[in-house]
Amino acid sequence: MNYKTLDPNKTYLITGAAGFIGYYLSKGLLEQGCQVIGFDNVNDYYDVNLKHTRLGKLEPYERFTFIKGDISDKDLVLKTFEEYKPNVVVNLAAQAGVRYSIENPDVYIQSNIIGFYNILEACRYNPVDHLVYASSSSIYGANKKVPFEETDFVDNPVSLYASTKKSNELMAHTYSHLYKIPATGLRFFTVYGPMGRPDMAYFGFADKYFADEPIKIFNNGDFEKDLYRDFTFIDDIVEGIERLLSNPPEGEIQHKVFNIGNNSPEKLMVFIETLEKALSKALGKEVQFEKIFEPIKPGDVPATYASIDQLQKAVGFKPETSIEEGLQKFADWYVDYYNLRD
Numbered sequence: 096m097n098y099k100t101l102d103p104n105k106t107y108l109i110t111g112a113a114g115f116i117g118y119y120l121s122k123g124l125l126e127q128g129c130q131v132i133g134f135d136n137v138n139d140y141y142d143v144n145l146k147h148t149r150l151g152k153l154e155p156y157e158r159f160t161f162i163k164g165d166i167s168d169k170d171l172v173l174k175t176f177e178e179y180k181p182n183v184v185v186n187l188a189a190q191a192g193v194r195y196s197i198e199n200p201d202v203y204i205q206s207n208i209i210g211f212y213n214i215l216e217a218c219r220y221n222p223v224d225h226l227v228y229a230s231s232s233s234i235y236g237a238n239k240k241v242p243f244e245e246t247d248f249v250d251n252p253v254s255l256y257a258s259t260k261k262s263n264e265l266m267a268h269t270y271s272h273l274y275k276i277p278a279t280g281l282r283f284f285t286v287y288g289p290m291g292r293p294d295m296a297y298f299g300f301a302d303k304y305f306a307d308e309p310i311k312i313f314n315n316g317d318f319e320k321d322l323y324r325d326f327t328f329i330d331d332i333v334e335g336i337e338r339l340l341s342n343p344p345e346g347e348i349q350h351k352v353f354n355i356g357n358n359s360p361e362k363l364m365v366f367i368e369t370l371e372k373a374l375s376k377a378l379g380k381e382v383q384f385e386k387i388f389e390p391i392k393p394g395d396v397p398a399t400y401a402s403i404d405q406l407q408k409a410v411g412f413k414p415e416t417s418i419e420e421g422l423q424k425f426a427d428w429y430v431d432y433y434n435l436r437d
C-alpha cells in the first residue's frame with residue numbers, strides 16, 4: 096500500500112484535545128514522539144472531570160503543550176498558529192451531539208461555524224501541510240441508500256448539528272480551492288469506547304443502570320424496524336486518522352472527505368444486549384437494564400452505515416473491532432473509573 100506513514104518530526108495542533116477523540120489521538124501521536132499542541136476550552140457540556148482526567152494523562156508527555164482557549168476567539172487562534180507553527184492541524188473542537196442542537200443552537204454556530212472559520216483563516220495566513228477536520232455521519236440525514244458513500248447527495252441534513260458539519264465541508268472546500276490548503280474532512284460514525292462521551296447513549300445507559308433508573312430507548316419499541324448504527328471503536332478512529340495525516344489530497348482539488356465507520360451496522364437492541372453482557376462480565380453478576388420504549392426523537396436518523404472503500408483505497412485501513420470487544424473495554428473501564436466493583 097502506497098501511503099506515507101506518520102512523520103514524528105512534525106508539529107501537530109489538535110483542537111478538542113481534552114475531548115474523547117482528541118485525547119486518544121493526542122496520546123497516540125505523543126507515544127510516537129510527535130510534538131502535540133492541544134487546544135480546548137474545556138467546556139462543561141458534559142462532566143469536566145472526565146476532560147481533566149484525560150488532560151492529566153497527556154500532561155506528563157514532554158512534547159505536549161496545552162492551551163486553554165476557544166476556537167471562536169480569532170486572535171487567540173491566530174496567535175497560536177504564529178507561535179507554534181503547526182505543520183498539521185486536526186480540528187476536532189466542536190459542539191457535538193444531535194439532540195442538544197435543538198436545545199442550544201447558538202453554541203453550534205459559535206463553535207462549529209465561527210470557530211471552524213477561524214481555523215481556516217489561520218491556515219490561510221500560516222500555511223500547513225494538512226488540515227484534517229471532523230465532519231459527521233449525521234450529514235447523510237435520512238438517506239435510504241446504504242452503505243453511505245462519500246459521493247452520495249447530502250444536502251438534506253435533519254439537524255442543525257449536521258448542517259454545521261456539512262457547512263464545514265463546504266467552507267473547507269472553498270478555502271482549499273482559494274488558498275491551496277490541503278484539507279481532509281472525516282465523517283465519523285458513532286464513536287464509542289473507554290473514557291468516551293457521557294452524553295452518548297451507551298454511556299448514559301450505564302449511568303442509568305447504576306443509578307437504579309430505567310433506560311429510555313427511542314426506537315418506538317419496534318424491534319423489526321429498529322434503528323441501525325455503525326458503531327465504531329475509538330482505536331479504529333485513531334488509526335484511521337493517523338494513517339491519513341501524512342497523506343493530504345494531491346492534484347488539482349486538494350480537498351477530500353472520508354467516511355470512518357465500522358461498515359457493519361448493528362441493531363440498537365443488539366448493541367444494548369451486548370452492553371448488558373459486557374457490564375455483567377465486568378461486574379461478575381448479571382446486568383439487565385429496565386427498558387422504556389419511546390418514539391424516535393426529532394433529528395435522529397433511522398440508520399447509519401459507512402462505506403469505507405475510499406479509506407481503504409487511500410490508506411489500506413478498515414475498522415475491524417467488534418462491539419463485543421469494544422463494549423467490553425468500555426465496561427471494564429467504566430466499573431474501574433467509577434469504582435463500582437463490590
Ligand SMILES: NC(=O)c1ccc[n+]([C@@H]2O[C@H](COP(=O)([O-])OP(=O)(O)OC[C@H]3O[C@@H](n4cnc5c(N)ncnc54)[C@H](O)[C@@H]3O)[C@@H](O)[C@H]2O)c1
Pocket residue numbers: 110111112113114115116117134135136137138146164165166167186187188189190191192205206210229230231232282283284285286287292
Ligand atoms: N464521537 C462521535 O461519535 C462523533 C461522531 C461524528 C463526529 N464527531 C465529531 O468529532 C469531533 C470530536 O468529537 P468527540 O466525540 O471527541 O467530542 P468531545 O465533546 O468529547 O470533544 C470535543 C472537545 O472540543 C472542546 N470544544 C468544544 N467547543 C470548543 C471551542 N469553541 N473551542 C475550543 N474547544 C472546544 C470540548 O471542550 C471537548 O473537549 C467533534 O467535532 C464531533 O462533532 C464525533
